[in-house]
Amino acid sequence: MSRKAVITGIGILTAIGGNLQEYWNSLCRGVCGIGEVTLFDTSGYHGKLAAEIKGLDPPGKRLSRCDVIGLIAWDEAANNSGFRSINIPPERIGICMGSGSGGLLSAEVFRRQAIKTGKGRPGLLIPFATYAFTDLLSLKAGIRGPKATISTACSSSSTAIGLSAEWIRQGLCDAVITGGSESLSETTFAGFNSLRAVDEVPCRPFDRERKGISLGEGAAIIIVEELNHALKRGAKMYAEITGYGIAGDAYHVTAPEPEGTGIVRAIEMAMKDSGCKSEEIQYINAHGTGTPANDLAETNAIKSFFGERAYSIPVSSTKSMIGHCLGAAGAIEAVAAILPFIKGVLPPTANYKNSDPECDLDYIPEPRKMCPETVLSMSVAFGGNNTALILRRIEQ
Amino acid sequence: MIAITGIGIVSAYGVGKDAFLSGAIKGTGIGLIEHFNTEPYSVRNGGCVKDFVPKLYIPPMKARRMSRFSQLALVSALEAWKDSSFKENYDTSEIGIIVGTGLGSVSSTDSFYVGLLKRGPQETNPMIFPETVQNIAAAHISIELGFGGPNTTFSEAAIAGENALFYACGLLKNDMARAVLVTGADELTEPLLGGMDALRVFSKSDKSRPFDIMRDGLLPGEGACTLMLERKEDAIKRDAHIYGEILSFGFSSEPVQRLNYSSSGAMADAIKSALINESPELIIASANSTKELDIREALAIRDTLGRNVPVTAITSLTGFFMSSGVMKAGAAMLFIEKGVIPPIWGLGKPEIDGLRYVLKTEGLKIRTALVNGFSHGGSNVCIFLRGIN
Numbered sequence: 001m002s003r004k005a006v007i008t009g010i011g012i013l014t015a016i017g018g019n020l021q022e023y024w025n026s027l028c029r030g031v032c033g034i035g036e037v038t039l040f041d042t043s044g045y046h047g048k049l050a051a052e053i054k055g056l057d058p059p060g061k062r063l064s065r066c067d068v069i070g071l072i073a074w075d076e077a078a079n080n081s082g083f084r085s086i087n088i089p090p091e092r093i094g095i096c097m098g099s100g101s102g103g104l105l106s107a108e109v110f111r112r113q114a115i116k117t118g119k120g121r122p123g124l125l126i127p128f129a130t131y132a133f134t135d136l137l138s139l140k141a142g143i144r145g146p147k148a149t150i151s152t153a154c155s156s157s158s159t160a161i162g163l164s165a166e167w168i169r170q171g172l173c174d175a176v177i178t179g180g181s182e183s184l185s186e187t188t189f190a191g192f193n194s195l196r197a198v199d200e201v202p203c204r205p206f207d208r209e210r211k212g213i214s215l216g217e218g219a220a221i222i223i224v225e226e227l228n229h230a231l232k233r234g235a236k237m238y239a240e241i242t243g244y245g246i247a248g249d250a251y252h253v254t255a256p257e258p259e260g261t262g263i264v265r266a267i268e269m270a271m272k273d274s275g276c277k278s279e280e281i282q283y284i285n286a287h288g289t290g291t292p293a294n295d296l297a298e299t300n301a302i303k304s305f306f307g308e309r310a311y312s313i314p315v316s317s318t319k320s321m322i323g324h325c326l327g328a329a330g331a332i333e334a335v336a337a338i339l340p341f342i343k344g345v346l347p348p349t350a351n352y353k354n355s356d357p358e359c360d361l362d363y364i365p366e367p368r369k370m371c372p373e374t375v376l377s378m379s380v381a382f383g384g385n386n387t388a389l390i391l392r393r394i395e396q
Numbered sequence: 397m398i399a400i401t402g403i404g405i406v407s408a409y410g411v412g413k414d415a416f417l418s419g420a421i422k423g424t425g426i427g428l429i430e431h432f433n434t435e436p437y438s439v440r441n442g443g444c445v446k447d448f449v450p451k452l453y454i455p456p457m458k459a460r461r462m463s464r465f466s467q468l469a470l471v472s473a474l475e476a477w478k479d480s481s482f483k484e485n486y487d488t489s490e491i492g493i494i495v496g497t498g499l500g501s502v503s504s505t506d507s508f509y510v511g512l513l514k515r516g517p518q519e520t521n522p523m524i525f526p527e528t529v530q531n532i533a534a535a536h537i538s539i540e541l542g543f544g545g546p547n548t549t550f551s552e553a554a555i556a557g558e559n560a561l562f563y564a565c566g567l568l569k570n571d572m573a574r575a576v577l578v579t580g581a582d583e584l585t586e587p588l589l590g591g592m593d594a595l596r597v598f599s600k601s602d603k604s605r606p607f608d609i610m611r612d613g614l615l616p617g618e619g620a621c622t623l624m625l626e627r628k629e630d631a632i633k634r635d636a637h638i639y640g641e642i643l644s645f646g647f648s649s650e651p652v653q654r655l656n657y658s659s660s661g662a663m664a665d666a667i668k669s670a671l672i673n674e675s676p677e678l679i680i681a682s683a684n685s686t687k688e689l690d691i692r693e694a695l696a697i698r699d700t701l702g703r704n705v706p707v708t709a710i711t712s713l714t715g716f717f718m719s720s721g722v723m724k725a726g727a728a729m730l731f732i733e734k735g736v737i738p739p740i741w742g743l744g745k746p747e748i749d750g751l752r753y754v755l756k757t758e759g760l761k762i763r764t765a766l767v768n769g770f771s772h773g774g775s776n777v778c779i780f781l782r783g784i785n
Contacts (some may be wrong), residue, residue, distance in 0.1 A: 062654075080748045091648065091665070099551065100529070104505070111509060112596075126654055127500055130530055130551040135773035144662070146647040147775040148559050151500070151530035159548050166566065167423040172647075188503060188733045191525035200577035245572075248493060248538040248547030250460040262544055265489055269546065269572055381489035382526060382533030385547055 005165035005226055006394060007238040008230050009081020009223030011073035011294065012335055013215060014322045015051035019076055024339050028380035029366050032321050034202035034214045039105075040066075040186050047198025050184055051216030064103030064127035065217075067119040067136055069212035070181030073271025074137055077177075081223040082235065083141070086175065090144035093234030094162045094173040097134040098150045098180035100327025103104035105185040116341070122134025130327075133181050137221075145173050151327065154219055155246075155372060155379035156180055157220070158330025158387040162270075164224045168342040174226045176195020180328035181219035188326065189215060195254060197357055203290030203324070205317035205349050206299070206363045208356035213289045220331035239338040240392040242374075243274025256380055258300025261388045267305050270376070281390075283346055284336035288317020288325055294380060299359045304364030314365045320350035330379040337377040341393040344371045389394025399631040400639045402482075402624030403726045404475025406468050407619065408714045410441040411453070412475065417730045420713045421757040424741035426604055426615055432586040437593045440601050443617030443715025444584055454540070458671075461523055462536060468620040469533035469581035470540060476577060476622035477541060484634055487588055490574035493544035494564045496771050497557030498718025503585035510537065533581055545573045554581060554682065554771035557721025560781060562645045568627050569674045573628045580722030584618035592616060595655065596611035599685060605715075605742035606709040607684035607690050607753060614684045617715020621723035626703075631780070639729035640783035643764075644669025652774035657688050663696035663770050668780035670766065675701060677762035678737065680724045681709040682770040684716045685742070693770055694748035695775035706762075708754040712741040720728075721769045727767035732783025735761050 001043040010020050015033030017023030033051040036063075042048040059068045078084055107128040110120035126132065131149040132376070138147055146167065151158045157180030164176035175248070192198050192213060203214040230237055247265035251257040271278065286298050295317075303310045325332050336347045345367050352365040379387040400657050405416045408425025419425055429442045450459040450467040453474055460469060473493070506529035512520050531549040537580055538547055546567050550559045557580030564576040592598065599613035631638050648671030650658035680699060682689040697707060708731075731737050739754045746753055767779040 008549050030596065036750060061441060082573050094647075107505075107591075110508060110591075111506065112513070114590075115510075117512065122596070125591050125595055128591070131553055131773070135553070135654045135775075138649060138774070139653065142651045144649055146777075147552075147555075147649045147773075148563075150548060151497075152534075152547075152549050153529045153531055163563070170566070187476070187509045188513065188515055190520050191508065191522075191528065193517060194520040194522040194525055196522075246546045246548050247489070248534065248544050250488070250538040250542050250544040252539070253532065253535050265544060273570070273572070303769070381531065382529050383531045384538065385534070385549075 003169050003171060004227035005168035005224050005241045006227050006230050007222055009077040009083055010238060010335055011076030011099050011221045013053060013073045014218035014332055015053050015298055016321050017295045024249045024343060027318060027336055027339055028343060028345045030348045030350045030367055032350045033201050034193060034377055039184055041211045042334040044250055044352050045193045047193055047200055049202060049214055052184060052321040053217055062126045064106040065183035067127050067133055069183055069220040077221040082268060083223055088174045090142055092145055092174040093143050094145040094167050094176040095134055095138045095143045096148045096160045096176055096178050096326050098160035098330060099133060100153050100156055100182050100187055100316045101185055102132055102185055105183050108186055123340050141177055143383060146350040152385035153383060154326055154329055154381035155385045155387040158328040158379035158389050159246055161222060161241060161331060161334055162389055165241035168224055168226050174229055176224045176345050179221040180330035182217055182328035183324045184215060184217045197291055201289055202351055203320055205288035205290045205320050205350040207352050208283055208354040209387050210290045210292060210295060211303060212291050214323045216325040218322060218325045218332050218336045219328050222331060225286050237394045239341055240394055242390045243270050244391050245269025245273055245388045247386050251384050254382055256297040256329040258297055262384055263298060263301035263380060264305045266386035270390050280374045281376045283317045283375040284313055285333050285339060285377040286315050286317045287378050288319055295359055299361055302361060303386050314364045316349040317345055334377045337375045337386050338391055340370055340372050344347040344369055346370050360389040364382040397628040397641045398478060398568055398625050399628040399641050400623050400630060400729055401626050401631050402476040402480030402637040403445055403729060404479060404622040405474040405726060406445055406472045408445060411471060413730055414516050419736060420738040421736055425713050437589055439598045439602050439615060442584055442615050443616040445618060446599040455782040463504045463527040464585060465501035465581060466527060466533045469495060469579050470536050470619035472622040473537040473579050476624050479610045480624035486574060488542050489544040492567055492573040492576040493534050493543055494548055494560045494576055495534040496550045496560030496719045497530055498556055498582045501527050502588040503584055504528045506587035513529040523615050543638050554718045554772045555769040555775050555777045556719040557778035558769035561722060561779060564625050565642055568625060574681045575624060576720055577622050577624055579718030580621035581618060582618055582717040582719050584616050589616055601743060604685045604712055606740050607687045607694055607746045608714050608743050609745050609747040611690060614686050616714040617717045619714050619717060619723060621726045623722055625724055638784055639733060640781055644670050644672060644780055645782045649775040655772050657692055657770060657772055658776055660692040660695040663692055663776050664700045666776035666778045666781045667696060667700045670780045676764045676766035677703055678707060678765040679707045680728050680765060681707050681769045682768040683709045684711045687772060691747055692745040694751055698750055703750045704752055706737060706752050706754050709740045710745040722765040723783060726779050728767060732762055735759055
């Protein structure tokens, strides 16, 4: 019998919620967490806002803000999955995380110290690498199995979730810790501003007036487990990860391919991987950054893949509430995509007001009651890295 | 089985797999670092790609906008693609690109941030920012070659290349691609060297000597290697030159602090799980001249494979860079094909006796090799390969 991968634990921290229930409640109400930034001075930028997590303690020695956010999410995931008493040999537990900029915020402090005094505090560099949080979490969780970190900017953790499910399905692991953690940093804030890709107001995905992204930060840590093992121990199951697909645009280093052909290839691979038919998809959690180019390319891809049916599939972008959490975005949004399985509500596209003749799908500006069986979560990144993740409801 | 049908190398010996092999058997590629000033730091030597002129391979306007990381990766990919002689009609969306890197382009991140500090938010350079993401090399490779197949990037400590290879093999086995280019690439630039120096990982004597009793830290390196992978039956069908095949992988890890290595026992577990009923005839070690790693690896090898399997170490040729796993696999194929094994340059007196260290260039007729990837952070990946000689 073929092995299946199911989600048995979720921990999450974003600007709109300190835990899973808060996050889901905020999504159900369309709460927007995008506002002023207190971590650093943003007064000199065109786009000044972001979805910052407020009230976090500053990182301790040898830790980054990314580590701090991720460990809070991990703690919740470990608790609600019963991970700490799970009966799986540690060699059969893997870890596969997505990360965009890792502990860059700490490296920035190091750099400023080095410029000012000629010497930075070395401990600030320990959490710098993109893979550093993966190593920290594997230490905290006592992992002895395979370990990997995907770093494809904005689609990193989406691919990581897909790969975790693959490890389970191919028999490499019986459980995998996956997801991603990302903190704001001045470099990414300045970077997206330098590309003129940041909106002055909270981002408005798919809206005719949309001008760009709003950055965000957060973490989602997800426990993926082999179905029979989860059944045997009576674990709570949030969803099945049936498959994923990845494809490169081969087009441009920052701009998406306008017709969305790379996104379509990612969806096609996900369909093939999961043995799913296109008519089964009932809701799409879009990447929906709020840039004119991304939202159009994604809309075009949905129309191209689903044909006429595209107009009857609800599509939403939760970035309108949590901002663009880069390397953690895919995982945070996968958790939004399974919200309807648990609460029977589709998360809305907040801030959506004006319909765009080119983006003419059903973007659900308000939360909507619906209980889909199968959903698609899409991620699109810089460099043309597209990921499609297919999640299915599990009868409890 | 997955066949290796193309090899592209950019290393301390220059551009090309032939330059790599002919250089490696003559001496180490490590020498004075010349492409930036090393005065403020504790080391002068490293394995730099010398006389690297990217515009000989990449259109000059494009090359100018790329980081060194992207340039190294792209040139190695172009070399591997050429080497694979893949000519028949193919669908460009069926060719995948998987990259492994330790840290991508730290120099781009640093120069973007320093520009921000110096000139303020309105004067940052938007051309540099895209080069700060780790997946930028895979983006350039896909754009230059026009390949829209599966594309992703692994950013890891010293198992980045090994993980990329494992993933690519899975894509081929699951029929998600017709062929995959797997690249391992890392740049050696001033901010990276400065950061590593602050973490005190470098050799105090400015020497790389893996396994030696006198070793006292690593020397930095850089480079890129790309392997073209196909299912063996497809490669045979198109009458490709097959260097060899990837037989199996072994994994293990141990919960340790972020800069520490796993125990030798966990390393041995990875070796054992990669080898099924067969001993390798050559070991390409991970040893990087640090006190911590080399002794554990030596013990792991001795405990699992005994005293008779020749052991060599690529870090003694190229210096240490995190994505070297792809180059280790490529080198194994070249060593087997030519029947010649370069030694562990710099090794005089081993700390752990009882291993068959390769101490001078040897002619050996062998078929199989084990590649060890043992990383700080406690993760281990081993690859078992068979060559065609």
